[in-house]
Amino acid sequence: MPGIDACLDEAMALPGARGASVVDWTSGLSLGTAGESPGGDAEATAAETAELARAAAEYATFAPEAAVTEAATSEGAATEGAAYEGAASEADKGLPVEDVIVSTRTGYHVLCFVETTFDSSVFIHLWLDGATGNLALARIRMRQLAQRLVLG
The missing domain is CATH 3.30.450.30 (Dynein light chain 2a, cytoplasmic)
Known part of the structure; x- marks a missing residue:
């Protein structure tokens, strides 16, 4: 390395x-x-x-996945959390x-x-x-x- x-x-x-x-x-x-x-x-x-x-x-604008993750975690609503679950887990894997x-x-x-x-x-x-x-x-x-x- x-x-x-x-x-x-x-x-x-x-x-x-x-x-x-x-x-x-x-x-x-x-x-x-x-x-x-x-x-x-x-x-x-x-x-x-x-x-x-x-x-x-x-x-x-350049990293919409990061915004989706922030919205899902800050609002904490069950319906929105479920809707954005896939996007949030992808964004959590690394830099947006x-x-x-x-x-x-x-x-x-x-x-x-x-x-x-x-x-x-x-x-x-x-x-x-x-x-x-x-x-x-x-x-x-x-x-x-x-x-x-x-x-x-």
């Missing part, structure tokens, strides 16, 4: 990888970086991508959002959330070149990296 540095090395080995980082989306701090950063400032990139990750993970992909004119940004046994607020950010990167491959490999990443 790779640590942060090994994870970043594997991410940078992907075709078209320009930069990678592991970021805590609660604080906006980078836990590690490799390669380039858009705009040349790794800390600014970490803070900006953390805002995007936080929005995707917390807003019901797997990843976020932003495509720009020159590349892609892939933010892949890391699930851990504790309350995780970490994601891996990969910056891919649009001409040489393979978005499908990157998404698959990033999910694998996120599952194997050891934090500590």
Whole structure:
């Protein structure tokens, strides 16, 4: 199981990888970086991508399962609880959002959330070149990296 540095090395080995980082989306701090950063400032990139990750993970628009779970548990009504039981049990299995992909004119940004046994607020950010990167491959490999990443 790779640590942060090994994870970043594997991410940078992907075709078209320009930069990678592991970021805590609660604080906006980078836990590690490799390669380039858009705009040349790794800390600014970490803070900006953390805002995007936080929005995707917390807003019901992007994670409706989380809103359904909250409604079912907060209201506690038997009929609504029964109606949302399947959705709530699915949402309880992990983070409501797997990843976020932003495509720009020159590349892609892939933010892949890391699930851990504790309350995780970490994601891996990969910056891919649009001409040489393979978005499908990157998404698959990033999910694998996120599952194997050891934090500590």
